[in-house]
Amino acid sequence: MKYQALYRKYRPKNFDEVSGQKTTIKILKNSIKNKKIAHAYLFYGPRGTGKTSIAKIFSRAVNCLENNNGIQCEKCNNCLLSNEKECVDIIEIDAASNNGVDEIRDLKSKINFVPSELKYKVYIIDEVHMLSIGAFNALLKTLEEPPEHIIFILATTEFNKVPTTIVSRCQTFEFMKINENDIEEKIKEISIKEQIKIEHEAIEEIAKYSNGGLRDAIGLLEKAIAYSEDEINVNTIKEISGNISNKELENFLTIFENKNIELILKKINEFYNSGVDLIKLVNDLIEHEKNIIVNQKQYDTNKCLIIKKLDELVNNMKKSENPKIIFEVTLLNMMLDSEIENNNKNITEKKEQTEEIKKVNSEQKQNIKNNLKEIRVSNTLCNPEKQIIIDIRAKWNELKNLAFDTEYGNLARLLSSDIVPVAASKQNIILTSKLVGLSEQINNDIYKVDKIFEKIFENKYKVICLSENEWNQYIKMYKQDKNSFKYTEEHDILKNEKTSLREKARELFEEI
Ligand SMILES: Nc1ncnc2c1ncn2[C@@H]1O[C@H](COP(=O)(O)OP(=O)(O)O)[C@@H](O)[C@H]1O
Ligand SMILES: [Mg+2]
Ligand SMILES: [Zn+2]
Numbered sequence: 001m002k003y004q005a006l007y008r009k010y011r012p013k014n015f016d017e018v019s020g021q022k023t024t025i026k027i028l029k030n031s032i033k034n035k036k037i038a039h040a041y042l043f044y045g046p047r048g049t050g051k052t053s054i055a056k057i058f059s060r061a062v063n064c065l066e067n068n069n070g071i072q073c074e075k076c077n078n079c080l081l082s083n084e085k086e087c088v089d090i091i092e093i094d095a096a097s098n099n100g101v102d103e104i105r106d107l108k109s110k111i112n113f114v115p116s117e118l119k120y121k122v123y124i125i126d127e128v129h130m131l132s133i134g135a136f137n138a139l140l141k142t143l144e145e146p147p148e149h150i151i152f153i154l155a156t157t158e159f160n161k162v163p164t165t166i167v168s169r170c171q172t173f174e175f176m177k178i179n180e181n182d183i184e185e186k187i188k189e190i191s192i193k194e195q196i197k198i199e200h201e202a203i204e205e206i207a208k209y210s211n212g213g214l215r216d217a218i219g220l221l222e223k224a225i226a227y228s229e230d231e232i233n234v235n236t237i238k239e240i241s242g243n244i245s246n247k248e249l250e251n252f253l254t255i256f257e258n259k260n261i262e263l264i265l266k267k268i269n270e271f272y273n274s275g276v277d278l279i280k281l282v283n284d285l286i287e288h289e290k291n292i293i294v295n296q297k298q299y300d301t302n303k304c305l306i307i308k309k310l311d312e313l314v315n316n317m318k319k320s321e322n323p324k325i326i327f328e329v330t331l332l333n334m335m336l337d338s339e340i341e342n343n344n345k346n347i348t349e350k351k352e353q354t355e356e357i358k359k360v361n362s363e364q365k366q367n368i369k370n371n372l373k374e375i376r377v378s379n380t381l382c383n384p385e386k387q388i389i390i391d392i393r394a395k396w397n398e399l400k401n402l403a404f405d406t407e408y409g410n411l412a413r414l415l416s417s418d419i420v421p422v423a424a425s426k427q428n429i430i431l432t433s434k435l436v437g438l439s440e441q442i443n444n445d446i447y448k449v450d451k452i453f454e455k456i457f458e459n460k461y462k463v464i465c466l467s468e469n470e471w472n473q474y475i476k477m478y479k480q481d482k483n484s485f486k487y488t489e490e491h492d493i494l495k496n497e498k499t500s501l502r503e504k505a506r507e508l509f510e511e512i
Pocket of ligand 3: 076
């Protein structure tokens with residue numbers, strides 16, 4: 001027999017075999033029982049949750065002549081016919097593979113023919129959001145006056161992309177993620193039927209990994225079967241799913257808590273090189289920290305702060321073209337941030353010392369940084385020149401030329417992908433960043449940014465980066481009173497920003 005992928009082999013054949021989606025199934029069964037069939041249904045929700053499966057089941061159940069409580073009998077003439085691959089009255093159109101104009105046109109021309117064999121002709125249009133505008137319009141016409149014997153079942157993972165004119169003509173059903181227990185049960189059931197030995201913990205890991213999608217869960221099981229010679233264990237699942245074990249996560253967090261900059265950058269590189277999805281890694285760290293808080297049952301402000309920062313980090317990474325750099329820079333900053341105190345009990349002397357230095361320096365440093373920001377913004381806005389900012393924007397892409405520079409590469413990439421220049425004078429430039437916290441990170445390296453600008457734009461600029469919020473505040477001030485911005489000479493003390501730790505971080509960061 002031809003090999004069949006497991007997820008196909010175990011496609012549910014009737015409503016009772018479906019996991020979850022209880023409300024949807026109840027309504028569909030009742031409509032069959034009460035003979036109140038709508039002309040168009042729209043199924044939407046995440047992938048692998050049963051939309052296509054239920055569409056197929058419904059199209060057969062609704063045609064069964066001896067239907068019992070919504071479950072087709074599998075014996076009547078219609079059930080036998082609808083089980084055939086060549087059944088002409090159940091038509092599946094995959095809008096993802098063709099944009100459907102021809103199919104829909106074809107459909108329109110045939111639509112008034114009565115079903116050849118069954119009670120209802122059912123059109124299943126999968127990934128309906130992919131239809132072209134032309135196809136949507138054609139579909140809309142048929143939905144406006146659907147013939148008695150026709151049922152449309154539209155399915156999509158992207159509800160928002162389906163025109164409201166279509167949605168409003170359909171009975172809609174939201175498909176939910178399938179809960180972990182149900183997924184575990186299904187995986188167990190399939191393992192037994194396939195006579196596969198699998199640890200319970202491995203089943204749990206599959207359920208956790210698949211995030212509510214049964215198709216992904218079954219896919220992972222299939223991969224694990226191909227991979228293991230003996231019983232499938234939890235480590236195999238972690239390995240093939242690219243997941244990081246709890247032990248590794250703990251190890252990583254210890255390095256983080258010990259503020260070992262060198263090691264943390266090395267670890268990140270190791271993860272990165274072995275193909276770990278860094279965004280997923282941060283999500284795992286959040287989950288791990290959260291579990292610790294829950295288990296401790298006490299409010300841990302430090303951990304909560306870390307979670308909050310990691311959460312911002314995930315959002316920033318998703319928006320960035322350089323998630324790895326954002327990850328590294330943010331983690332280093334968190335390690336150097338005196339707000340996040342170290343809770344580790346066995347504090348070494350060396351670390352006490354650095355904590356001490358940090359406490360003394362942090363206030364002073366913040367003042368210096370704020371000062372510098374004010375001065376540079378002021379110096380830009382007291383004499384802004386439109387042409388300069390236009391010229392800078394025109395050459396912005398050239399930042400990419402520095403992308404692989406050992407000294408400036410990281411910063412240049414950050415600048416070119418996530419930063420926008422908004423104002424400039426002859427000697428100053430203001431940048432803004434949409435990403436939370438990124439402007440501060442840039443400012444931590446602002447003298448280096450100055451150098452980058454000197455290289456690219458061939459002029460000695462003093463640069464400063466603002467968050468969008470800060471920039472909006474300044475615009476407001478500017479509109480109220482331009483003259484409040486005065487020119488001030490930058491003093492040399494500003495360059496005495498000495499933090500041994502931060503310096504060290506920089507050096508290391510550039511080495512890697
Ligand atoms: N709710 C579910 N109950 C049982 N199996 C499911 C369910 N959802 C998905 N599956 C499994 O995943 C496979 C793909 O599901 P499918 O119905 O095509 O998902 P969707 O159309 O929502 O992406 C099915 O063949 C089945 O093996
Ligand atoms: Mg589908
Ligand atoms: Zn039947």
